[in-house]
Amino acid sequence: MIRCAIIDDEPLAREGLADYVREVDFLQLTGTCENPLELMTMMDKTQVDLIFLDIQMPKMNGIDFLKIVQKPPMVIITTAYPSYALEGFQLNVLDYLLKPITFDRFYKSANKAKDYHRLLTRSHSTEVKGEIVENYFFIKCGSKYEKIFFEDILFIEGMQNYVTIYTLKGKYITLLNLKNLEQSLSSRNFIRVHKSYIVSISKIEGIEGNEIFILSQVVPISRNYREQVIEQVVNSKLLDKNKGV
DSSP states (O other): OEEEEEEOSOHHHHHHHHHHHHHOTTEEEEEEESSHHHHHHHHHHSOOSEEEEOSSOSSSOHHHHHHHSSSOOEEEEEESOGGGHHHHHHTTOSEEEESSOOHHHHHHHHHHHHHHHHHHHHHTEEEETTEEEESEEEEEETTEEEEEEGGGEEEEEEETTEEEEEETTEEEEEEOOHHHHHTTSOTTTEEEEETTEEEEGGGOOEEETTEEEETTEEEEOOHHHHHHHIIIIIGGGOOBTTBOO
């Protein structure tokens, strides 16, 4: 299912597109907005995969919105002005619909979004022994659902019923048990180093004494886990005069 939003300052245009969306079984209407500022507020609260975006609107037009928003969802422009087509495609919009929009043209555009969404979904998964294994998960941070890619994780810290996930993009705190989260992590890529810490093996830059260095962070190794950490992380890759890789 593709979650979509409609942004248009004309009520009749919003209503017409909303009716079209309801006729397409793989589209789900998340909401409608009068301008891009309302859309940005919506995107902070809910996931949006596809935007049907008008151009000529008060406060901020659609083109200006695309220029300032970071990593926008898929975008299909809906406008009465053909002169913006080139600039729109330079901003990587998926399609450009001229008003009045027929359902046939809308449906073709929606299918284009469906095909592209399928490609995006496949690019975020890995095939292992013939099965598709997702390489990300979602957590709830306050009122927002955050997508976390396994490859971005540096380490995870448990604090009673909460965990803090430190990633390349920042840290995220969520109501979750560390042990339950550990069951979702690959033992080939992550290792428990302390009752309160799990680290990404590939992100370890060094080990000294009872400390692990990951970028600018230091993670403790407890006595109970140190032998396992050295064996799994260091010994299998240790070079010395008596041993190869």
